[in-house]
Amino acid sequence: MTDVASVAEQPLLTISGLEVEFPVKGWRRPPFKALKGVSLDILPGETMGLVGESGSGKTTIGRAVLGLAPIAGGSISFDGRDTTRLSRADRRALSADIQVVFQDPYTSLNPAMTIGDILAEPLLTSGTARIAARDRIRELLDLVNLPSDAADRLPREFSGGQRQRVAIARALALRPRLVVCDEPVSALDLSTQARVLDLFIDIQEKTGVAYLFVSHDLSVVRHISHRVAVMYRGEIVETGDAAAVTGAPEHPYTQRLLMAAPVPHPKRQAVRRSERHALLASQRASDAARETVR
Amino acid sequence: MSEVVIPADAVVPVVASGRQKLYRRVLKNPMAVVSLVILALVVLSAVFAGQITGWDPGRADLNDALAPPFGEHLLGADASGRDVLARLFFGARVSLIGALIALATALAIGIPTGLIAGYFQGWFDSLSSWFASLLMAMPGLIVVLALISVIGPGMVGVMVTFGALLSPGVFRLTRSGVVSVRRELYIDAAKVSGLSDYRIISRHVLGVIRAPLVIQASMIAGIAIVLQAGLEFLGVGDSSTASWGQMLSEAFSNIYVAPTMILWPGLIIGLTVGSLAIFGAALRDTVQGAEPARKTRRRKPTNEEETSTRRLDLSTAATAAVISPRDGGQEDIEPSDALLVVRDLQVGYPQPDGSTTIVVDGVSLHVDRGEVLGLVGESGSGKSQTAFSILGLLPDTGAILGGTISFAARTIASADGAAHGAAALRGRQFGYIPQEPMSNLDPSFTLGFQLVEPMRHILGLSRPAAKTKALELLDRVGIADPRRTFDAYPHEVSGGMAQRVLIAGAVACDPELLIADEPTTALDVTVQAEVLDLLRGLQRERSMGMIMVTHNFGVVADICDRVAVMQAGRLVEQADALELFDDPHNPYTRMLLSSTLEDTEPRAARSTRPVSSRGTAR
Numbered sequence: 001m002t003d004v005a006s007v008a009e010q011p012l013l014t015i016s017g018l019e020v021e022f023p024v025k026g027w028r029r030p031p032f033k034a035l036k037g038v039s040l041d042i043l044p045g046e047t048m049g050l051v052g053e054s055g056s057g058k059t060t061i062g063r064a065v066l067g068l069a070p071i072a073g074g075s076i077s078f079d080g081r082d083t084t085r086l087s088r089a090d091r092r093a094l095s096a097d098i099q100v101v102f103q104d105p106y107t108s109l110n111p112a113m114t115i116g117d118i119l120a121e122p123l124l125t126s127g128t129a130r131i132a133a134r135d136r137i138r139e140l141l142d143l144v145n146l147p148s149d150a151a152d153r154l155p156r157e158f159s160g161g162q163r164q165r166v167a168i169a170r171a172l173a174l175r176p177r178l179v180v181c182d183e184p185v186s187a188l189d190l191s192t193q194a195r196v197l198d199l200f201i202d203i204q205e206k207t208g209v210a211y212l213f214v215s216h217d218l219s220v221v222r223h224i225s226h227r228v229a230v231m232y233r234g235e236i237v238e239t240g241d242a243a244a245v246t247g248a249p250e251h252p253y254t255q256r257l258l259m260a261a262p263v264p265h266p267k268r269q270a271v272r273r274s275e276r277h278a279l280l281a282s283q284r285a286s287d288a289a290r291e292t293v294r
Numbered sequence: 295m296s297e298v299v300i301p302a303d304a305v306v307p308v309v310a311s312g313r314q315k316l317y318r319r320v321l322k323n324p325m326a327v328v329s330l331v332i333l334a335l336v337v338l339s340a341v342f343a344g345q346i347t348g349w350d351p352g353r354a355d356l357n358d359a360l361a362p363p364f365g366e367h368l369l370g371a372d373a374s375g376r377d378v379l380a381r382l383f384f385g386a387r388v389s390l391i392g393a394l395i396a397l398a399t400a401l402a403i404g405i406p407t408g409l410i411a412g413y414f415q416g417w418f419d420s421l422s423s424w425f426a427s428l429l430m431a432m433p434g435l436i437v438v439l440a441l442i443s444v445i446g447p448g449m450v451g452v453m454v455t456f457g458a459l460l461s462p463g464v465f466r467l468t469r470s471g472v473v474s475v476r477r478e479l480y481i482d483a484a485k486v487s488g489l490s491d492y493r494i495i496s497r498h499v500l501g502v503i504r505a506p507l508v509i510q511a512s513m514i515a516g517i518a519i520v521l522q523a524g525l526e527f528l529g530v531g532d533s534s535t536a537s538w539g540q541m542l543s544e545a546f547s548n549i550y551v552a553p554t555m556i557l558w559p560g561l562i563i564g565l566t567v568g569s570l571a572i573f574g575a576a577l578r579d580t581v582q583g584a585e586p587a588r589k590t591r592r593r594k595p596t597n598e599e600e601t602s603t604r605r606l607d608l609s610t611a612a613t614a615a616v617i618s619p620r621d622g623g624q625e626d627i628e629p630s631d632a633l634l635v636v637r638d639l640q641v642g643y644p645q646p647d648g649s650t651t652i653v654v655d656g657v658s659l660h661v662d663r664g665e666v667l668g669l670v671g672e673s674g675s676g677k678s679q680t681a682f683s684i685l686g687l688l689p690d691t692g693a694i695l696g697g698t699i700s701f702a703a704r705t706i707a708s709a710d711g712a713a714h715g716a717a718a719l720r721g722r723q724f725g726y727i728p729q730e731p732m733s734n735l736d737p738s739f740t741l742g743f744q745l746v747e748p749m750r751h752i753l754g755l756s757r758p759a760a761k762t763k764a765l766e767l768l769d770r771v772g773i774a775d776p777r778r779t780f781d782a783y784p785h786e787v788s789g790g791m792a793q794r795v796l797i798a799g800a801v802a803c804d805p806e807l808l809i810a811d812e813p814t815t816a817l818d819v820t821v822q823a824e825v826l827d828l829l830r831g832l833q834r835e836r837s838m839g840m841i842m843v844t845h846n847f848g849v850v851a852d853i854c855d856r857v858a859v860m861q862a863g864r865l866v867e868q869a870d871a872l873e874l875f876d877d878p879h880n881p882y883t884r885m886l887l888s889s890t891l892e893d894t895e896p897r898a899a900r901s902t903r904p905v906s907s908r909g910t911a912r
Binding site: 047053054066067068088091092093094095096098099100102103104107108109110112113121122125126160167170189190191192193194197201216217218219220222223224225226242243246247256257259260261262263264265266267268269273276 | 478479480482483484485486487488489490493497498501502672673789818819820821822823826827845846847848849850851852871872875885886887889890891892893894896897
């Protein structure tokens with residue numbers, strides 16, 4: 001990467017050469033390499049969108065940052081401090097700074113706990129007094145546009161979008177500086193999705209939190225990200241400003257990805273479709289040409 | 295976003311449901327209440343046995359031997375002249391304490407080992423599971439009898455042993471409960487929050503297995519009481535204190551002289567054990583009834599949806615003056631040669647409390663030959679329910695309550711349930727493409743077998759002819775190596791490939807109508823584009839009618855000729871695709887279209903970031 005301009009700012013999170021391997025069942029089978037040397041950095045208050053198809057390793061990056069994936073090589077540092085391998089106690093200290101919002105709002109909230117208990121958990125663990133925690137919970141519910149009486153109710157009384165708001169409130173409870181968002185709107189309905197994305201942006205503008213925003217949907221990533229990294233088979237194939245990567249991509253895979261997303265209008269989609277066919281034909285031709293040169 | 299619609303999920307309707315404690319719900323179950331009352335009476339009579347009855351259970355008076363009931367002794371006296379009622383009350387102590395010892399032992403061994411094995415897994419899990427299987431294979435009563443011959447008839451030792459023999463049940467239950475929640479995202483979220491393993495287990499894991507454990511415990515207590523009575527009946531217990539089993543044994547030896555005497559201990563054992571079992575069952579019903587219905591397709595509209603319906607009613611009422619024929623789902627132009635006609639369809643699910651949850655309400659639509667109809671809506675809009683009604687695949691608990699569905703001018707379904715033509719049409723005139731390709735393929739058969747079997751059954755083809763046709767179809771749906779795919783099992787192919795195979799299967803018998811339920815939702819975008827190309831090609835080539843159920847307006851724009859928009863069970867708008875996208879009439883349609891992100895501008899670069907940077911790998 002040719003990052004000349006960002007000398008003014010120190011990156012909040014730096015990932016360099018990250019490798020993650022999952023053991024494969026069976027004796028002496030080679031492990032599965034989910035990430036093959038990934039490098040990425042996120043500035044304070046910035047949204048880094050991470051887009052790719054299923055199995056490309058985008059979720060694994062987020063889990064590695066959270067300490068939930070087996071790291072085989074490379075390093076992750078947060079705010080200048082190496083966090084690649086942390087003890088449980090150090091990880092706990094870091095939990096105030098790095099938080100997570102998961103994809104499925106149905107399994108990410110314990111069905112047996114009230115919203116208040118769910119939000120209080122990180123606060124009480126970090127040593128907040130009970131009364132201060134109650135005030136903070138009211139503040140958090142307000143921040144995510146839920147009424148304060150929501151605290152006494154159970155997750156099953158809420159819709160998917162409301163549950164995701166609770167999950168966002170839980171992530172923000174300790175005023176983190178980075179939130180890993182793992183497909184946080186993929187399970188939501190279209191109209192809910194747009195509102196939750198706007199909430200993410202609104203919160204970022206209010207609190208200056210940085211997001212590592214993982215999604216398979218290029219349009220979602222474009223909507224929320226300042227910069228975008230495109231993943232393909234365990235590697236980052238393209239990074240850059242959101243407008244550039246999602247508007248005029250350079251890598252053949254990103255080009256295919258962009259052209260594959262259907263446009264919600266029949267006429268424009270027909271144009272997009274023929275463009276896509278033309279792109280695929282030209283990519284195939286250039287691949288074939290490369291083969292013959294060899 | 296349209297200004298007519300307030301963000302529905304930001305407005306939480308005030309509902310007085312609150313958090314209802316489990317025990318309060320249990321107390322609403324009459325079975326649970328009755329069994330609890332009986333258990334409480336048994337326990338109280340055992341505790342206050344001395345105060346309730348004036349008789350000493352051990353005092354023998356030969357004058358009263360075999361005295362009949364309802365005299366001086368309320369339930370009579372036994373062969374030694376001891377009061378039966380007093381012996382029942384005092385005997386309950388032995389039985390209950392014995393059951394308690396067995397239960398405590400089983401829980402004390404089973405829960406901790408189950409928690410550790412399930413949460414941490416690894417070698418301890420393998421070892422303890424192996425040991426649990428070994429214990430379960432042992433015949434309990436025989437082990438206990440063998441033990442008594444070694445250590446003597448002490449109740450504590452016997453019941454501890456029996457409890458240990460029952461502990462694998464608790465272990466397995468705990469372990470499976472833990473294993474099922476340890477992969478849940480809220481456990482990961484707790485880890486990220488920095489909770490220690492101890493707190494995660496005590497707060498998040500233990501709560502999940504609490505109810506099943508109480509159910510299991512009531513069963514164990516019942517079994518322990520029966521076993522203990524059985525041992526005493528066989529005469530291996532302590533003969534100096536009164537117990538139910540001993541009374542049973544004595545009554546049995548006097549059965550010809552005093553036949554009623556066997557009734558009392560039998561009755562109390564039956565009542566106690568039965569109450570324990572019924573309490574367990576009632577608790578299980580309550581717990582299961584409380585589970586969120588997220589995995590079922592049908593569900594009651596949430597409050598949010600109800601408010602949105604109301605909002606819609608208001609807005610349609612406001613625009614009633616300028617209503618156009620395509621609003622409100624009313625369809626006035628219905629060609630007589632339409633392939634499929636759905637008229638005023640109403641689908642509902644009768645609830646246990648007598649009410650009915652309506653999921654599809656007054657939907658009318660039609661599909662012509664060679665036409666693709668998009669059925670669009672958010673979750674809970676009833677679009678899938680409409681599709682399933684057409685296919686005749688509604689779950690048993692649901693029913694068509696009104697309206698008719700006719701295919702090629704023949705009624706195939708109506709409210710009276712008389713015409714069940716859909717079953718005969720499936721696979722012949724109806725092809726179906728599901729949302730989840732993998733869960734619609736049987737993992738234990740090859741893809742080829744699953745393609746060939748329906749063709750042989752429905753088209754009556756021979757095995758080689760069906761195979762040739764299957765290979766042709768696989769080639770047609772764009773599979774590079776049809777022969778290899780034909781012999782592959784579902785787990786050996788990707789999701790996109792599996793969906794192509796299912797499409798091949800759906801068109802195998804040349805259907806006239808293809809119903810696709812979110813066929814590309816589970817696929818990657820690049821694969822989605824290819825599958826849509828394939829569907830469009832097949833549909834044109836065979837001029838099939840097609841219903842495309844989807845929530846994605848991009849998919850609609852790509853493939854549909856006409857679009858029907860559904861909201862909360864109703865059809866709110868129906869129009870030609872181009873017309874709908876250019877000029878949506880209904881506020882809900884407008885809101886949905888404005889929620890699509892495809893057209894939005896990319897977010898501006900951060901102001902603090904001076905110059906953009908850019909790089910491409912490789």
